Amino acid sequence: MIKVLIVEDDLGVARINQRFVEKIGGLQVVGIATDEEQSKEQLEIFEPDLVLLDLYFPDMHGLQLLQHIRLRHRHTDVIIITAAKELDTVREAIRGGVFDYIIKPVIFNTFAEKMKNYILFRKNIEQGNRQVDQEQVDLLLLRRPQEKIPISDLPKGIDKLTLEKITLYLEQSNAAFTVEDICVRIGSSRTTARRYLEYLVSVGKLKADVSYGTVGRPERIYRTVN
Template sequence: MIQVLIVEDDVRIAEINRRFLEKVPGFQVVGIATDGKQAREHLEVFEPDLVLLDLYFPDMNGLDLLSYIQSSYRRTDVIIITAAKEIETVREAIRGGVCDFIIKPVIFERFQEKMLQYHRYRSKLNALEESSGQVGQQEVDELLRGAVSSRGREGAGAYLPKGIDRLTMEKVSAFIREMEESVTAEEVGRRMGVSRSTARRYLEYFVSKGELEADLAYGTVGRPERVYRSRMREG
């Protein structure tokens, strides 16, 4: 689970962001800070993986907190969620090392897309750290696409097979990263709120990409059923 700290001075908006995040698999809100003092205290206590950061606060500039996070919490990433639209602010935030920048008002579909994109980036980064700890050009390209753009190879609808929707694909992708045991298409469909045939179509897509492995399970009655398990947990 990716541990998230929300830093937002408007309590109502902070609550909306929390509820949005709870709908996206793979994330957990560990705290909400409404001013600079709380933000620094929460950072010290939780050392979160990700901070969702507003830029406007009565007692601080969000860009100053961004700089503080980058210098003191090197493993904490930042996604800015703000009403600021000035190009210089956006440029300064990018130079400051943000993973992404979301303009208010926040629509859930856009929020979800950004979070799933970040989840893919973080998962790839963790997998590389746990393996050799080294990267080649392809891995660097994939990390950069995941970190700064929604136009990555998996995110570009033009490159997806017919019948594969990008948002649904991202949901299934996040789901399979959390898989700890083999599952059937029926189980996935029930847990994700889609039909069995839809679940199977996406599961087979990930089999073709090498992220899932499929086999046949023989029960006590009826025909054998195709089961899927994540190859990301092997070894």
């Protein structure tokens, strides 16, 4: 079980987060802390694997506790759950090494997706040898390991390595893109790039819209499905 510590000054919100955690297998809430003293004490006692951390407290800022965790509890991961939307705050949290950042109000489906990604992340770093290949490094840096489509389910003409290369690119970019963008990224022909993109549309990973360029020619624009 992954041990989870909830650090949230609003006890009602903390209880909601606890119920959310308890709905997801593989996670166990070991404590709830509502201030700086309780947080540091429970970090020492429970040695949690994951801290769900708010940022606003009467006696501290959550980023200060994040720094404390990075210095004193290096094997503890942190997911921020906060109403703070300021870009500078998000950047500082990312630079501080947070695994993820969830903006309140929290919807269970979003929460569950983030937690399942974290569980997959833990499995990825705990399995096998202490050496990794490039694919595992890419997943660790992304911090969002994805369930892979079984190779046996891939249709003829869809290569596993090429598909994973395209999927990795999609995970790194939230912008809309065209067939030409993929051609440049993976060094393929338009026909090959289109085949893979249409496959991803068919399995629900992408959606496609038609756009008309400056000369009025229709062009398919692809976007990831959130």
